[in-house]
Amino acid sequence: MIIHLPVNMAQQQVEDLARQAEAICLKKADKYVLITSSKVKSLPDALKGYASEHFVLDTDMQLSSRQYDASVGRIDIADTYIGGDQRNTLMIAGPCSIESEEQIEQSCQMLLSLGIKVLRAGCYKPRTSPYTFRGLGLEGLKLLAKMRDKYGLKICTEVRDSTHVAEVIEYADIVQIGAKSMYDHSLLTACGKARKPVILKRGFGTTLQEFANCADFIMSCGNEQVILCERGIRTFETKTRFTLDLCGVAWLKHYTNRPVILDPSHAMGYDYGVPDLARACMAMGVDGLLIETHPTPCVAKSDAAQQLDHDAFRQMYASLKPVAAAVGRQLV
Amino acid sequence: MIIHLPVNMAQQQVEDLARQAEAICLKKADKYVLITSSKVKSLPDALKGYASEHFVLDTDMQLSSRQYDASVGRIDIADTYIGGDQRNTLMIAGPCSIESEEQIEQSCQMLLSLGIKVLRAGCYKPRTSPYTFRGLGLEGLKLLAKMRDKYGLKICTEVRDSTHVAEVIEYADIVQIGAKSMYDHSLLTACGKARKPVILKRGFGTTLQEFANCADFIMSCGNEQVILCERGIRTFETKTRFTLDLCGVAWLKHYTNRPVILDPSHAMGYDYGVPDLARACMAMGVDGLLIETHPTPCVAKSDAAQQLDHDAFRQMYASLKPVAAAVGRQLV
Amino acid sequence: MIIHLPVNMAQQQVEDLARQAEAICLKKADKYVLITSSKVKSLPDALKGYASEHFVLDTDMQLSSRQYDASVGRIDIADTYIGGDQRNTLMIAGPCSIESEEQIEQSCQMLLSLGIKVLRAGCYKPRTSPYTFRGLGLEGLKLLAKMRDKYGLKICTEVRDSTHVAEVIEYADIVQIGAKSMYDHSLLTACGKARKPVILKRGFGTTLQEFANCADFIMSCGNEQVILCERGIRTFETKTRFTLDLCGVAWLKHYTNRPVILDPSHAMGYDYGVPDLARACMAMGVDGLLIETHPTPCVAKSDAAQQLDHDAFRQMYASLKPVAAAVGRQLV
C-alpha cells in the first residue's frame, strides 16, 4: 500500500508513523510517501486521520505501477527528455566496450555526425569466463568523461557490481545496471540514492513482475529516474543469442509508469538482424533504443558478432526516422 | 544435397536414379529436383554425368534455404501476391472461430469496408480441454465458402488433424496448419500434395531449425507455396500468453526463402498489446499479419481476451499504413 | 463438475439429462458419470433430485484429478499391474525403432533374459526432417506381433497420427501417444474409445495443466487406462536434449490419480546420463520406466546417441532393484 501524508507534517512524526506502519518513507516536494508491503490491504490504524490519500496495490510493483501513477515518468537527458508529455525516443549508441581512446574517438565522431546525444560504452564487463577481456575499468570511465568534455555527449555506462558503483555514478550521466546485476541489492540501493537516471536492464531469466519490483526497489530508495530496458530473455531458441520480448514490452507499457527502452543488439546477438529489429522496436512506440556499433566490429574485444559497423549503423539510423514519424514519435 | 537433372531425361530413368541415390524426386517445369539427406556431402556416383547442378546444404532445411534459392518464393493470393519481387504485406483477419452465420457476416462486412481480401476463422479448434468448444467443423467450412461466394473474400482456415484435412483443403483458399499440429506427418504430406498456399504455424515449443525442416517436408511433397507464421513461443514469462519471437523472424528472413507472416494476437493473448505489436511486426518488414478480431469479443467462444473489437481493429488498421510506407511496403 | 447418477436410471433419461446439462456421459458398472466444463460450479437444475454425488473441480483436469478420485488408477499389464494397491514399477525397454527382424530378436532375447515383460519399439517415427528414416510402419507392427506370439512379451508402440491409429490399437498391447502428437484430438478420441492401456507422453512444450487435460480428454471418451509419461521438456539448456521435469512429476503424483512413468532416454539424449537418471526416477517412486536400448546403438537408424547398448542396460537394470527396494517398490 502507498499512503500520502501532508507535506506540512513534522518529519519526525512522519518517520515515527512510518516505523509503526513498517513502511518506507520518502519525502517529496508536495507530500510524504509511505510504502508498506502490498500485502497490507487496509490503511494501518496508526495512519488513520493523517493519510491524505492511499492506494491499494496488487503486487510489490507499487511506485512503478500505473495503478498508482498513470502518467509515464519524465526523465531529463541532455537538452531533451523522455517520458512525460512528449513522445520522444532516445538513441543511445556506441561500442559494447571502450577499448582505446582512438576507438572511442571514432565512435563519438560518428554519433556527432548524426546528431546523436548519448554515447554508450562499457568499462566493467560482466563476462562469465574468467579468461576474457573484462574492460578498462576506471581508466575507461576517465576516457568517457574526456569525451563528454570534448564533444558534449552524455555518457551511459554500466555498473557491474557494488565495488565500483560509486565511480560509475560519479562519472556517468546515465547509470546502466546490467542484466546480470539486476538482483544486486547493494547496487540497487546505491543507484536509488543517486540523483542520476538509471537504466535497469532486465535479467535474461527475470520475469516482468520481478523486473518491475526491482524498479520499485530503486524508486523506494528515493530515485524516481528509473528507465526499464528489455534486452532479450533466454528461451529454448538458440539460433539467436536471446529472444527479444516485445509482448513483455506491451505489458510494461500497459502496467508500469516507467519509460521503456530496448536493446535489440544483445537480444539478436548478430548484426544482420539488428536493423529490422530496431525498426520494429521503434514502431512499438518505446522511449529509447540502445544499439551497439563499433568502428571495426571484427576486432572488437567483446560481442563482436552483434555490433553494427558505422556504415550499417548510419543506414539503419536514417531508416528509423520515417518509422518514428509513422507512429507519431520523434527520434532524439 | 539437392541435385538438378535436365528436364529432357526420361522420367523412368530419373526415378531409377533417385531410388539409387535414396533421394526424393520432384518434377518441375524446367528440371528434375532430387533431394537426399543433407548428410550427403558429395554427388552420389549414380548421378555423376547426369546432374546439371548440385547444392550441398548444411542441414535438412534444403528446399526452403536461401543457400539453395536466394529469392523469396512468390505466392499468389486473391488478386495480389506476397514474396517474389514485390514488398507486399497481406492482412488476414477475422474471428478465432466461426460461431454463427450472423457473426461471420459482421466480420466479412468489416473486412470489406477496409478493403481486406482474406478472412480467417477456425472451424476445428485444437483445445487442450475436452470440455470446451471445438468448433463448427464441416458446417463452419460451408459457411465460410458461402461468405467467399457472397463477398469475394478469400478464406484462410485451420486444419487440426488428418481426419478432416481433405475437407479443409477442398474448402479453403489458404490452408493453415496449427501450431499444435505442425509435427503431424500425414497432415504435412496431405498439404504437400495440395495445390493451395499453406500457412505453417510454428509450434510454441518448436525450434527455428525444426520449423524450417517442416517447411521442407511440405515442399518435398511438391507444394512450394509454403508460408511460415511465427505466433509466439512458450517461455518462462506468463504475464503474456506467449512470447513473440522477432529475433527468430530475423533469422527466418535471413536464412530461409519463405514468406514470413506474424500472428501477434496469439502471441500476446490480450487485446491491449495487439496494436503496438502489429505495428512492430509491420516495421519488421514481414509478408503478412494474422489478426484476430471479433464483433463482440467478450462473448467469443474461444480466445475472448485476445480478439480486438471492430473499432479497435479499424484504428489499428489505419495506423499500419504509414508504418508500411515508412519501411517501403504496401499493406494489401 | 462431475455428477454421479444411479446406475438403475433409464439410459435414455440419463442421456437427455446430460444433453440438458451440456455434459459428457459415461456409463460405469455402478453409476453414470456426467462431466460438464469445470466452469460449472453448482449442480445444474436439470440434475437436481437425480444426482447421487457431485464434485466441483477447479480446472478441466477432472476425471484425472485426486480431488475427484484420490486413489491411483490400476492398470493391468501382462500378468501384473501398476497403480492401485501395489507399488509396482514396470520396466518397458527396447530400441527406439524396430529396424529388422534380426535386431528385434536380439532385443527380445535380452529382455527375456532379465525377466522384463514389455517390449517397446517404434514403427511410425515422427521426425521433423523429411529426409530421415520414418519407420517400418505396418510391417513393423506385424513383426512386433510375431515377437509377442513367439516370446510372450507385451508390445508397447507409438501412434504418430490419425491415419494409422486403428492399426496401432489393433496390434499393440499398450498404445503410446507421442510427445509431438498429444494435442491431436482425433488420436485422443480414438484412444479414448479403445480398450487398451494408453501411455500419453507429455509434449516438450506442454504445461502440466494441459497434460492432465489431455488425460481427461481420453478418459472422457471412456478409456480409464491412461498412464502419464514425462520425457523431458524443452528449456534454454541445450547441452542435454531436453530437461527431465521431476518437479513436475511430484506435481502429477500429488494432484492427479494417474500412474506416472518416466523416459530418461529421450530427456537426456545421451547414453552416459541414462543410468544415473533411471536410478533417480526409480527413487522418485514412479510406476514405470521407459528405457531405450539397442543391440548396436551406433548403427541405430534413429536416436543413436541416447540408446544404451545391452551390456550397459543389464548393468543399469541390476542397479535398479536395490533402489526399488529402498523406496518400498518392486521392479516388474
Next chain:
Amino acid sequence: MIIHLPVNMAQQQVEDLARQAEAICLKKADKYVLITSSKVKSLPDALKGYASEHFVLDTDMQLSSRQYDASVGRIDIADTYIGGDQRNTLMIAGPCSIESEEQIEQSCQMLLSLGIKVLRAGCYKPRTSPYTFRGLGLEGLKLLAKMRDKYGLKICTEVRDSTHVAEVIEYADIVQIGAKSMYDHSLLTACGKARKPVILKRGFGTTLQEFANCADFIMSCGNEQVILCERGIRTFETKTRFTLDLCGVAWLKHYTNRPVILDPSHAMGYDYGVPDLARACMAMGVDGLLIETHPTPCVAKSDAAQQLDHDAFRQMYASLKPVAAAVGRQLV
C-alpha cells in the same frame, strides 16, 4: 590452455612468462599452473622449453574440466569430506533464513538429534521485492557463529553481494554464492581468494557452460574448494517454482571434476514434493543435499511454502539412508 611449469623455477621468471603468455598464474605445492584463454590451442612460444605438461581445452571450463583433471576434487568439511576417493553425500539442512535465536536453537537441536553436521541458514536475503524481509545480516552471522561454538555444527550461509562478502567469509565454514549473485565478479574473486569451501549455486537462467565457467572463475583465483549446486532453472512450467535439472547434473558429473550438490527445496517451491525429490537426488549419486526445514514453516519470514517441518524432515531423512546404500553411498 593450461600449462604446468616445474615448481623449482624462480617465481619471478614464471610470472614474467605468464605475462608474456597472457596467462593467469597459480602456484601449487608441486607445480606452477598457467591458464590462458581456451582459444589458445598451441603452446605459446614463450613457454616452449619450460612447460612440463600442457592441456588443450575446448571451452573456458578449464580447471574444472575432467579433460584436465579426471578425479573429483576432495573437499574437507567437518570431520568428513566429499569428493575424492569416497562416495559421501553430505546433508546440509536448516531454515531458509535465520529469524531469531529461539528458532535457530530449535533447528540446531533437530539436526544434532539426527547426527547432521552442517547447518544452513540465510542472513542476507536477495529478495526481488523491496518491501519484504531482507534477513538479519551481521546479527544473523553472529548468532550462527554462536551456534557453531555451542553445538559444533558447521555453518553454511549465503553471500548476496560484495558489500558483505568479507563478513560472510569470516563467519561461515562454507560460503554459499546465491543463484542471483553468481555472475558477480567481485564476489567470485573474493571467494576465489578465500580458503573456505564455496557452494556456487546455478543461476535459474544460467547455462551449464556458464555455470562451469564461473567455477573456473573462482578456481583461477586460487581456491580449488568449489562445489556446484543445482537448484532449479526457470522454464515455462509454473506449477512448480523452478525445474530441477537432473539431466544437467548428469552433464556436470560427466564433464566437470567438481562435487555436485542439489537443492530440491528451491526447485520445487512446495514441501509436498521435497521428500520424493530428495530421494531421487540421492539415487542420482550426488555429493550433497541442501534441504530447507523450519520449526514452524507457516510463520517463516521467507520461502514458507517450501520448508519441511521437523517431523517431515526426520521422516525424509530416515528414508534417504537405504537409498544411499542402494547406490553405494554414505549419507554424512
